[in-house]
Amino acid sequence: xxxxxxxxxxxxxxxxxxxxxxxxxxxxxxxxxxxxxxxxxxxxxxxxxxxxxxxxxxxxxxxxxxxxxxxxxxxxxxxxxxxxxxxxxxxxxxxxxxxxxxxxxxxxxxxxxxxxxxxxxxxxxxxxxxxxxxxxxxxxxxxxxxxxxxxxxxxxxxxxxxxxxxxxxxxxxxxxxxxxxxxxxxxxxxxxxxxxxxxxxxxxxxxxxxxxxxxxxxxxxxxxxxxxxxxxxxxxxxxxxxxxxxxxxxxxxxxxxxxxxxxxxxxxxxxxxxxxxxxxxxxxxxxxxxxxxxxxxxxxxxxxxxxxxxxxxxxxxxxxxxxxxxxxxxxxxxxxxxxxxxxxxxxxxxxxxxxxxxxxxxxxxxxxxxxxxxxxxxxxxxxxxxxxxxxxxxxxxxxxxxxxxxxxxxxxxxxxxxxxxxxxxxxxxxxxxxxxxxxxxxxxxxxxxxxxxxxxxxxxxxxxxxxxxxxxxxxxxxxxxxxxxxxxxxxxxxxxxxxxxxxxxxxxxxxxxxxxxxxxxxxxxxxxxxxxxxxxxxxxxxxxxxxxxxxxxxxxxxxxxxxxxxxxxxxxxxxxxxxxxxxxxxxxxxxxxxxxxxxxxxxxxxxxxxxxxxxxxxxxxxxxxxxxxxxxxxxxxxxxxxxxxxxxxxxxxxxxxxxxxxxxxxxxxxxxxxxxxxxx
Ligand SMILES: [Zn+2]
Numbered sequence: 197x198x199x200x201x202x203x204x205x206x207x208x209x210x211x212x213x214x215x216x217x218x219x220x221x222x223x224x225x226x227x228x229x230x231x232x233x234x235x236x237x238x239x240x241x242x243x244x245x246x247x248x249x250x251x252x253x254x255x256x257x258x259x260x261x262x263x264x265x266x267x268x269x270x271x272x273x274x275x276x277x278x279x280x281x282x283x284x285x286x287x288x289x290x291x292x293x294x295x296x297x298x299x300x301x302x303x304x305x306x307x308x309x310x311x312x313x314x315x316x317x318x319x320x321x322x323x324x325x326x327x328x329x330x331x332x333x334x335x336x337x338x339x340x341x342x343x344x345x346x347x348x349x350x351x352x353x354x355x356x357x358x359x360x361x362x363x364x365x366x367x368x369x370x371x372x373x374x375x376x377x378x379x380x381x382x383x384x385x386x387x388x389x390x391x392x393x394x395x396x397x398x399x400x401x402x403x404x405x406x407x408x409x410x411x412x413x414x415x416x417x418x419x420x421x422x423x424x425x426x427x428x429x430x431x432x433x434x435x436x437x438x439x440x441x442x443x444x445x446x447x448x449x450x451x452x453x454x455x456x457x458x459x460x461x462x463x464x465x466x467x468x469x470x471x472x473x474x475x476x477x478x479x480x481x482x483x484x485x486x487x488x489x490x491x492x493x494x495x496x497x498x499x500x501x502x503x504x505x506x507x508x509x510x511x512x513x514x515x516x517x518x519x520x521x522x523x524x525x526x527x528x529x530x531x532x533x534x535x536x537x538x539x540x541x542x543x544x545x546x547x548x549x550x551x552x553x554x555x556x557x558x559x560x561x562x563x564x565x566x567x568x569x570x571x572x573x574x575x576x577x578x579x580x581x582x583x584x585x586x587x588x589x590x591x592x593x594x595x596x597x598x599x600x601x602x603x604x605x606x607x608x609x610x611x612x613x614x615x616x617x618x619x620x621x622x623x624x625x626x627x628x629x630x631x632x633x634x635x636x637x638x639x640x641x642x643x644x645x646x647x648x649x650x651x652x653x654x655x656x657x658x659x660x661x662x663x664x665x666x667x668x669x670x671x672x673x674x675x676x677x678x679x680x681x682x683x684x685x686x687x688x689x690x691x692x693x694x695x696x697x698x699x700x701x702x703x704x705x706x707x708x709x710x711x712x713x714x715x716x717x718x719x720x721x722x723x724x725x726x727x728x729x730x731x732x733x734x735x736x737x738x739x740x741x742x743x744x745x746x747x748x749x750x751x752x753x754x755x756x757x758x759x760x761x762x763x764x765x766x767x768x769x770x771x772x773x774x775x776x777x778x779x780x781x782x783x784x785x786x787x788x789x790x791x792x793x794x795x796x797x798x799x800x801x802x803x804x805x806x807x808x809x810x811x812x813x814x815x816x817x818x819x820x821x822x823x824x825x826x827x828x829x830x831x832x833x834x835x836x837x838x839x840x841x842x843x844x845x846x847x848x849x850x851x852x853x854x855x856x857x858x859x860x861x862x863x864x865x866x867x868x869x870x871x872x873x874x875x876x
Pocket of ligand 1: 543620621622623624625638639640643644645646
């Protein structure tokens with residue numbers, strides 16, 4: 197290649213890499229695979245290696261180029277980075293409204309609501325469209341220059357996108373002015389650096405694997421990563437970024453416009469953020485997000501509610517270090533302190549011993565908590581939790597609360613170190629901890645605790661779903677010798693139940709009726725109910741889909757089991773062992789003799805078998821994932837790039853470059869409608 201050609205190729209590669217970065221990290225809509233993207237970056241790095249004169253600061257290769265720094269330089273903020281005042285409930289929110297109403301009449305106020313991410317605020321300054329300085333908040337006036345670390349975050353653009361004229365005009369701004377500032381001037385954006393829950397979990401798993409201490413929470417880990425002198429560390433942390441403030445005046449008049457412009461400039465913004473026209477909408481929005489809170493990909497601790505109109509916001513001014521025009525409207529705390537009454541060991545259906553803290557009842561976020569899981573022996577050692585300790589308990593959503601920290605200073609003098617039992621607390625049998633596993637297991641297959649938990653599991657909602665058969669009734673049935681194994685449930689008669697305390701004719705008939713009803717069961721539920729180790733709801737579903745009937749599953753060898761998509765070595769082995777066991781074989785025969793009807797999953801046509809599809813653009817009636825699943829279920833393949841091997845390109849709205857490629861290769865292009873007809 198001639199030098200001129202190299203320069204051109206480098207420019208094209210940069211644009212292409214940046215385009216796919218934007219699709220993946222900002223829009224969450226990747227069009228090519230990670231490895232394809234990496235290979236583009238590799239080519240660019242090689243060319244730049246040979247022709248270093250063509251390297252620019254906004255080149256994708258410059259994200260992780262910086263050397264470790266001796267210390268951070270100070271950066272002054274032209275506009276102070278303020279913090280927000282917190283309000284903790286509706287009453288305090290009302291107080292805030294009343295205060296600002298004195299300056300701005302309430303009937304003229306509208307608000308803007310967005311998620312308050314539990315992260316780390318930073319400022320990004322772009323000169324002539326290229327990222328020049330990224331800094332921390334510091335004391336609000338002076339922060340630290342952490343540009344090299346921020347550059348490692350793929351969601352932060354190294355160069356700005358130029359908004360389209362039509363976009364700018366649609367909100368009444370002047371395209372010429374905006375274009376000039378983006379291209380030639382200075383532009384400042386603020387936002388939050390954070391770590392997703394998934395990234396945090398992954399990094400902790402890695403720490404654990406290496407025998408290192410785990411990190412406490414995503415927020416501190418994100419903040420710590422940004423304040424590392426070596427950018428290589430930050431690069432490994434998989435941090436993310438959401439923009440929420442456009443500091444530079446582009447003519448915007450309200451905060452909602454800022455969010456739009458930030459998106460057009462190439463930033464990822466909060467997709468839940470919205471204008472809220474009055475107090476009622478704020479409260480509805482708060483309720484809605486609080487519900488969603490635990491399902492979000494990252495941690496939030498409330499909402500930021502701002503006065504939407506910038507003019508009023510500025511008029512309201514600053515009180516102390518916080519603007520009067522916005523508040524952090526927090527969600528109820530998910531942590532509280534309480535006392536550990538005792539540490540109990542529970543034995544589960546797979547024999548796992550789980551230590552549980554019995555707590556002095558405490559209200560956390562509106563629910564009474566009496567127990568918290570201590571996970572395993574290592575966790576007890578890490579926390580050094582003892583009976584009598586005062587602890588911080590955390591509750592997040594539907595999961596079992598856990599103990600975050602022991603307040604050592606409040607520990608009673610006579611407290612004793614907790615010693616993990618050497619024997620099963622239920623059967624007295626031997627407990628074992630396999631290499632690489634955190635949990636001890638009771639290895640006695642006849643252990644009553646294991647057995648009983650297995651029965652609970654069998655009748656549970658996701659299993660046979662026998663309505664009205666909770667753990668207390670199962671206990672009664674077992675204690676009175678009426679149920680020894682799962683098949684016995686189906687042999688119960690009302691007269692047996694009448695012998696038990698708490699049963700009358702109506703309730704006895706009702707339960708037997710309910711047991712009868714559950715005899716018709718889907719194959720997936722049947723497999724799940726058996727309680728095979730490593731086979732949860734999802735795996736049971738996959739097995740049912742693949743084999744279609746119980747016979748097929750029972751006779752499958754380990755090799756075939758491993759072929760089932762989503763089934764790993766451990767699960768395959770566990771299934772094989774389970775079905776080879778004599779007692780289990782007998783149980784299956786007994787269950788089938790109780791007239792249980794196992795329903796096979798619906799047959800799915802393999803109409804698309806052998807065909808390879810590529811999807812491009814936005815589909816109207818299906819999400820991309822749904823479309824992919826549909827193709828795969830019907831036996832077809834989905835590829836991320838068009839080649840001669842592609843049979844069909846399904847083109848939705850605003851198709852990408854794949855369409856041109858398909859045309860040039862003569863690959864058949866079909867519309868969404870045509871695709872749906874094919875897949876009927
Ligand atoms: Zn036991």
